[in-house]
Amino acid sequence: MFQPAITGSGVFTPENVITNEELVAAFNAYAARQNAAHADAIAAGEQEAMQPSSAEFILAASGIEQRYVLDKTGILDPEVMHPLLPARPDDAPSQMAEMGVDAARKALDMAGVAASEIDCILCAASNHERAYPAIAVEIQELLGAGGFAYDMNVACSSATFGLQSACDMVRSGSVKKALVVCPEICSAHLEWRDRDCHFIFGDVATALVIEREEDAQGAKFLVKSTRCATQFSNNIRNNNGYLRRAHGQMDDRRDMQFMQNGRKVFKEVLPLVSKHIADHLASEGVENAQLKRLWLHQANKTMND
16 A cells, blocks of 8 residues: 655636625625516515615625626626537547646646646536536546546535545555646626625636655645535535436526535534534544644545654
């Protein structure tokens, strides 16, 4: 067995920034349009009026002040309310691959590792812009990497599951060096017309190089232990998919974008995460006071030294 280490990291951040104030202005303009268009139904009690949002509400609910996105013109247009990303020809790099390659090259440079040395690439993301060919294999081609590559999706926990998979392969000896790339275009699956969630996500791509400890050329984080857990829930859901046409659901449906019941999610996740962390620490003989930092997300985590 080998000791896996994180030896390089990279981040791609889009140039466009949307502040809470900009987002609220666009959303409130859209809400006013919708309320005016359905004034009769609202007056008759057949439909609820859309409530305005505010920068104060967003900050109190999420702590978010701004987000980075690939395109802001469509999101901030009350007649559009989604990003406008032009379709690319098949012989051009996909949007996700382009973002991922940017982050991957930064991670490789930090690790001092050539792309040709990589044995495995995982593209772990909450949504992929196409079913196939895999974005990971496209990234592999663009980087000139060797080995194999595949996509994986565990919703918003994809990055940590990708990290565990890569560490397991390095630990077992099946690969020497792995690259986990996480390009997220969350602006495309977020419902910007929903007051309760329109502020949550932006766009980004991250990348990590994981290799054997003895091969590390510089600073590193040793991955001491990993443990993942999943639990089915309908309280976070996106029903979009390739069966949509077969279901006769090609119209503009709310459930075809990101949906969540925030209060129920909190009640589900908090006890699951608390027990998961406590059990993991106990199994590794680690005391709470020994932890310097915690990055919490859903029901999975990684213990680094």
